[in-house]
Amino acid sequence: MSAPAPQGVRPLVALGFATVAFIALLIFGLGMLSLLLDADVIGVPGLGQVPGVVGTVLATASFAAVLWAGLRRAGAGLRPSFLGALWCAVAAFLGYVLGVWLGAVFSGSDLAASAAAAGGVAAGWFGAVVAGAGFVAGWGGIALVRTRAGRPRWPWESDDDE
Template identity: 45%
Template sequence: MAVIGFFALAVFGLGAVSVATDSDIISTPGLGQAPGIVGMLVAVGAFALALGTALRRMRPSFLSVPSIALVTALAHLVAVWIVVLIAGGDLIIATAVSGELVRRGPSAVLLLAAAVAAWGGVALRRTRAQHPRWPWERHDDDE
């Protein structure tokens, strides 16, 4: 649930940044959609892996939330940098695109979305929430 929440918050936040700045998230011409798609897939994977690692503890700590958010944002930046480097073949363009992501706010959006979703994931784990069940699905021994 937290991974889906992260993806939804990230897509909403990136869309809001795009509308607010009236520009594309990656505005370098000729790169296509691959850097954004791969970057987001890697960010979701990094978020899931980092959160899964934190939730393996018996009582996960909210202190893991900042590191999960940072790992997610950095994984996104590295993935975009690598894909732009492969697609564009130029180290300077790849670095400039990654720098623009940090400077214009998309990386901050991913960092914030990851922090909110990770906090929610840790909170769900700490409360030991269970799947909702219909009354007839419960196996109470009291009956």
């Protein structure tokens, strides 16, 4: 009797892994770029941490929602498209920029400073890092569902009787 054909990772599990990977890549990427450029992620002084936190939360929620929309196809018997990774990048980028703007507004900043903070992220390398993290994590989540590999096995674990 042969082993059943391997299936990909379940979409909900892949979504969880990809979302955690997105958060890790986002924090690492923004931190390293800030260190390399010797610049703050949000270059407008006096805004505090709220815009960055709200931006991260909105970027993560946007990323996860778009990835889930692509991974749901697997439940219908269709293979999710790797093009979904591009949409994950766009959603993460837009979510982060909108989150920075909303966080700045809700933390008491005027509209000009809020727009400057969001525009600085959108037009700079920090926005590219957010989009890159969304793309890489989205690609990985889709690959987990699409891949039909089995678990690793040692040679002596074979099902064949010798």
